[in-house]
Every structure is written in structure tokens, then in C-alpha cells.
Amino acid sequence: MMFALKAIALDDEPPALKVLSSLCKKIPYIDLIQAFTKPSEAYRFLEENTVDVIFLDINMPTISGIDFFKSIPQSSMLIFTTAFSEFALEGFNLQAIDYLLKPITPERFEQACQKALLYHEKILNTPEQKNLPEYLQIRADYSLHQIAFDDILLIEALDDYVKIHCANGKPIVARMTLKNLQLKLPEKQFIRVHKSYIVAFNKIKALRNRMVYLPNFEIPLGPTYEKVLLTKLKGLD
Template identity: 40%
Template sequence: MKTHEVIKPKCLIVDDEPLARDVLRRYCNKLPVLHLVGECSNAIDAYLFLQTNEVDILFLDIRMPELLGTELVQSIKNPPKVIFTTAYKEYAWDGFELDAVDYLLKPIRFDRFLKAVNKALPGLENVLLTNESFEMERKSGIDSIYLRIDRKQVRIVLDEILYIESDKDYIKIFTQEKMYLCRQTISSIESMIDKSEFVRIHRSFIVPIKKIKSYTHELVEINKKELPIGKFYLNHFLKIVATGAS
């Protein structure tokens, strides 16, 4: 072996959502210091994989069918460094009780992913990307999210959203073609989408900035639909539309 070769930390992705695995795979491939050795769609397959394969970093979803990510970690005698991933903030404490390196909330931003990797691999300067690469990744962002609708994980393309409306414990996502009804809070959706692309204008409404046709201090017009601007959100909204950034 050449003397200058570096042994790369081995990583395993475990998540039952295809989109989540795609995002993590892309992020891992952008960091030359990491070596992605496998992907599993459930914790049971991951358990079997770990019996015969050495892994340094485990990107692990918490909420999965049959066996939770936290239960997987508890079943392993000498678990690797664990970076938990989930769409549910309430699972954070369970993860940290198991000495996880970090906890990433979906949809995972590249800057948070990079921060978590640096926690797992302190002192490895080649983890850091150039500013140009980081800016390109930041701008590329995430173009869709998966939401549980009618017992299925449904892909919602962010660019197709006209506006999002809260209705008690549900949200309505309106697109040009149809309306999606999902049992989720508007605050949880707000945390999943890019704040440079969307702005909350009311306790019950979130809108995509580039689809705003016109506005006053009371109303926003999108696709011939007028939506109210709440007094609490007005100043922030005016700042966003004036600068074009959050």
C-alpha cells in the first residue's frame, strides 16, 4: 500500500424512505473523506449488515417499521458513531440518550450534514469543501418532500406548490393540479422547506415567494387567490419581498 493512502471512514445509510437515502448518498459522495459501504431500507437488514461489516459512521433514521433506529443501536454491542435522522423533533431526546454524535431533522440541509460529519470526525480538514462547492450545494437544495397522505408517503414537488394552509391539526397543500390533505402542523412543514423560497404570511398560510403576483399590507395574491397577511408576520414579509432573501 502506498504510504500516502488514507483509510477512509466507512459509512452506512439506514432509512426506509428512498428520497432520504438519495439525499444522504449525494451528500456522502460530495465528501472525499467518506466511504459509503452500503444502504439499508430497514433496521433489521442493517443489523445483519453490521454483524459482518465494519462501519465507522451510521446515518440512522429513528422511526422505521418493525425495529426503530434507537432499538437497533441498543441491540449492537459496540455501535459505530451514530448520526440520527428523522422528521420528528420529539425523537431527539431518545437519540441523545444513546450518545449519538448528532441529530439531523429532515429535510436535511447540507450545512447541517457537514456539521454532523465534522463532529463525528474531528480534526479531519479534508471533510471541509471549498466555498464554491458548498455554495453550489446550498443553492441546489431539496426539490421535494415526502408527506404521509392516505397511509402512503407522497412526493410533493416544492416548485409546484401555490400555497400551504393550516386547518387545525391538518395542512392543505395547494398546487395547480390538486390539493393534498396531510395530518401535520404548519410549523412542522415550515421547518422542512427552504426559507429562502417560502415565507409564512399568517399563522395559517405559507406561500412560495416567486409565485406572489401582487401584495398589499393586508393581502397576497397568488394564482388569482387572495390570502391574508397577519399583523405579526407583516414586517418579516415586507423585508423578505424587498430583499429577496430571508
């Protein structure tokens, strides 16, 4: 089966979603897994699921697409679909992959999808390329942050937010669940040690009395995660 970018669409007009669905079916590397007319439902979906691309309308009655994208708990690629050209500049300021004006032609839609595929292959997948650093991309404070995996000490859950503690620089707080963020981390480098903590495995200095010791941090070791951590530590012997 050919690789496909996972996508969702959000538009308050059902006919517009029907058009997008039809266009997506003609692109073999786009898998439209859900379509929403309500931003609240799309937001709840994104709290628990990771997607590669969001097709997003701007002019919606309850919240603008721009404000919606600023609030979501992940850094998906963005393609705006709108009947209004005046928001184009702000759309590109959000690092949108493309800005499609309705009515959207199949040719123009395919061009936008090709841009997303190219970005995914050449930019988001750079960790697989030799001699390039590995980064976590995450949206916080209305900006897209790139955090080197090697700089991360631990990640802490704070209700509906996560706090990323780095060896260099101040912590970054983002609206996202710890479960969702864990999907973005390389398994070999990070391990969950508690319901509220993920730590960088190679930053662990000691393990004593069900406490995990990192540089400048002491993290409780949850009983649910103790066996997995001990097994991984023994694998280093």
C-alpha cells in the same frame, strides 16, 4: 462531529428497546434521540419533532406498527424490528428501508443502517445534485407523495392537518402541523405570512391592504409576519 441520522424507536417491550439502544451506540451515524414503549407518546413527539429514521415494532397491543406508520405526520425512513416474518410484504409496500427479524444481530442491524444512510444521501438529498428537481416528500392517504417545490402555491393549516395547494393537480391533505412542515421547506422559496398560511415567495403577485395575492388565492397577512415579508420583498429591489 460526524453527521448522524436522527432516530427514534418504538417497541412495547423495554428489553427490546434496550437492545436497540445498544446497537445504535455502535453505529456512529445513528443518533437515537428517544425510545418509546407507547405509540401515543411517539406520535406526540413526531407532531413536534422531525426525525430521519424510525425503528418500529409491528406487533404492539394498542396499534400495529404498520397502522402507526400510516398515521404519523411525517415521512421518515422506516426500519421494522419484529419477531414476525409474515408482515414483511406489507412492510415493504410501505417503502420500508429494511425489515429486521428479532433477535437482531449487530451485523444485520448495521446493514439496515447503511441502507438508510445510502437512501438519505442518494435519494433524499437529490435536490443538492445538479439538474434534478426539488421535492417535498410527505405521507398522505396511505401513500408517500413527492411534490415539486416549484409546483406549490401555498400551504394551509387545518387544525391537525395541512392542505398543500399546487399549481398542477388537486390539493393534498396530510396530518401534520404547519410548524413541522415548514422545517421541510427551503427558506429561500417559502415564507410564512399568517399563523395558518405558508406561501411560495416567487408566486406572490401583489401585496395590498394586508392581503397577499397569489394565482387564484388571496391570503391574509398576519401582523406578526408582515415585517419579515416586507423586508424580504425590499431585498428584491
